[in-house]
Amino acid sequence: MRTTSNPVFRNLPKQEGSGYASFGSATAGAAQVTQQFGQPQYTQAEPYRTGPDSRPMTIDDVVTKTGVTLGVLTVGALISYFFVSNNNALAAPFVIGGGLIGLVLVLVATFGRKMDNPAIVLAYAAAEGVFLGALSFMFTNIEFGGAGGSALIGQAVLGTFGVFFGMLVVYKTGAIRVTPRLTRMIIGALIGVVVLALGNLVASFFMDGGFGLRDGGPIAIIFSLVCIGIAAFSFLLDFDAADKLIRAQAPEKAAWGVAFGLTVTLVWLYIEILRLLSYFNSD
Structure with missing residues (x-):
């Protein structure tokens, strides 16, 4: 069974098989698509049991809830940018406070299995x-270097x-098959960059620039490119996980969890791209 590098998508139906991805194109049902000699085969899987007041999740639910989540995030970012641009002293508190609250909400949603809670998802976005x-x-901003x-x-x-x-x-x-091997490679790479980033942070307390992973030099540029590549490939696993939920007839509210997971990856990707661009624009 394939898993995902995004911890938000870990609690998925147990299904076997691998194959070409079909995010948004699979009909709702309890079928798992596998690929053999170019012809799709279907094996029966246990679907979710939705309540009388719930309906199966669709791709429209995913798109709508992801759009709402990103909308809240965008409004929050614009308001934050406006306040910080008028009072630079707010920059550090906003970064530290917003980052810590976001991290806590991710941990609560993931380990508390509340990924489909719209209040937590929207609070995280804010x-x-x-x-x-x-x-x-x-x-x-020049004042911050x-x-x-x-x-x-x-x-x-x-x-x-x-x-x-x-x-x-x-x-x-x-064009790229989501296979167990690809999944292991992406998860392994993700763990690797997290360990390196943490090691660089600890080293920066004892030596200027740490290991050079975030100082804007050639090593930092390479590291950011690697992070961008891993984040990009993580989307494949996230799409695959969301596709499984649709095929397994997960309840409608599960789309909030999909929106949550995609937003987490988008935030990481944006930060790495912005960081890389800042390297090329710095003196």
């Missing part, structure tokens, strides 16, 4: 909006959604 708005200002201004933020946003839609096309066309 907290991350505050975090991203302030962080974007710090990355692009940044450069590029709002134009750099626009480039990062375009780059983020460009990667997202590009990987969605790759997923739907089956």
Whole structure:
């Protein structure tokens, strides 16, 4: 069974098989698609049991709830950016406060199995909006050692959604198969970059710049490119996990969990793209 590098998508129906992805194209049912000699085969799987007041999740639910979540995040980011641009002293509190609240909500949603709770999802979006708005200002403002201004933020946003839609096309066309081996490789790479990032943070307390993973030099550029690549491939696993929920007739509210997981990956991707662009715009 395939898993996902995004912990938000871990609680999925137990289904066997691998194959080409079909996010948004599979009909609701209890079928698992596998690929053998170019012909799809279907094996029976246990579907979710929805209550009398619930209906199975559809791709429209995923799109709608993801749009609402990203809308809340965007509004939060704009408000945060406005306040920080008028009072630079708010930058650090917004970044630290928004980041910590977002992290706590991710942990609560993941380990408390509340990924489909709209209140938690939207609260996370609001907290991350505050975090991203302030962080974007710090990355692009001269007073914080940044450069590029709002134009750099626009480039990062375009780059983020460009990667997202590009990987969605790759997923739907089956250009890259989501296999157990690919999943293990992505999860292993994800663990690797997290360990390196934490090690660099600890090392920075004892030596200037740590291991050089975030100082803007050649190693930092390579590290950011690796992180962007891992985040991009993580979308394939996230789409696959969402596709399983649709095929297993998960209840409608499960779409909030899908929106949550996709937003987590989008936030990470945006930060890495913005960081990379800031390297090229710094003196």
